[in-house]
Amino acid sequence: MRSIKSILIALLAITSISSASAQSLPGGFVYLRDIDPTIIQDVRYATPNNFVGRPLAGYGAGECVVKREVGLRLKAVQEELTAQNLSLKMFDCYRPARASLDMVKWSQNGRETAAERRYNPKIPKSELFRLGYIASRSQHSTGAALDLTLVDLKADNSGKYDPTKTYADCTAPVEARAPEGSVDMGTGYDCTDARGHTAAPSINPEQRAWRRRLVAAMARQGFVNYSKEWWHFSLPGAGGAAYDFPIQPRRS
Template sequence: MMRRLALACFGMVLATAARAQPLPDDFVYLRDLDPSIRQDIRYAGVNNFVGRKLAGYDANECIVKRSVGLALQKVQRELAPQNVSLKMLDCYRPARASREMVAWAQDGHETAAQKRYNPGFSKSELFRLGYIAEYSGHSTGAAVDVTLVDLHAPTGPSFDPNRAYADCTAPEALRAPENSVDMGTGYDCSDAKAHTSAKSITAGQRRWRKLLAGAMVRQGFVNFSKEWWHFSLPGGGRQAYDFPIAPRTR
């Protein structure tokens, strides 16, 4: 009995030590730089196009290169007088998660829930069309997926994995809840309507996109034209990392 207890305690010590290991190469937890920036890391749960937690996402935490985090902090400060906050949807992505996305796109199976994210074509086309790649800038720590939250707006309903929502191009009230401003499509929507400069959105949705893009660009970020939510900071390096996203220990 005592031997089993000792082994269990030793295992707990090892697990704690593993979580406490410092982040490599100037990576930081964004929460340590600016806790006011909201976080909803979608691949750490089931509310994403794959429908499950992805490998390496062991905590709902945004990890980025320090230069990226400091730039996001400046964006947040610019938005604060307008009662608007950034909300991070994805930050550093372990390379194993990108490989899992590629395998998912090529597995030949597609559910109705997954189809909500690419209503115009099959998921096998995502790789060819450039929506999924074996190499992701997210794995360098220099790319982020982000939206905006109106701090004066009431909190909406939570995501229900058992509900049959409309696809990501549908009106906001019908698609899966984002608890953020209405950008015209849901996050990770593989459709022309999600292109940053899409003409098929309302004037209000366009204003939100311009507000986000303008604030990000002023701090050096570059937007990916097919995704209103995706921004990268040049100069962050091209090395892809594969360490897991562990819980913060302080």
């Protein structure tokens, strides 16, 4: 009897420790994988494959974290797209406030590398904040803003980014720029150029149709697109205070 009691006490202790060590998220945030694991994720700021060229502060894992309401609405969008052999692909979701400050420091370091120019072919990076391409206080930090694109599930999406390869800038034809494993929206993600504006007249009809399709699918769930970035959407009323907790690996 005493031995059974000891085992039960030990099991309770283990459960207690596991619960205490489990990842908890504040303010109604959730991991998107817990809402819909079918949505593809490529959280670029957790990797060197972004305009800064290294992981940003606060990105300890490539996980999409969102407010629960945002996640549920993304799930509804995904269900609609799945019937069309399409999928959402998330590039960025919740962004720790420290990451935005990291971007500010990057913009002020006085250097312009070739890799950085791929994302900013015509605009000096010191001008990106003034022109509204990057914000020092981002809505992403509230959990209500997202960067995303569409994936055609019937297409060959096997192309991978190769850090040793020299790619054309983000406005170049899709064959020449860095692969993103998604439909051709006319520019790459995070392209600070007029061609990256959602209604840019300089893109071709097929690219324009893909953008309209994405905007329409998101709008049906209440998401609003930012006119200077075809990839950026937010859900009005779902935000609130900005947060700065780091993104940690999700524990199953």
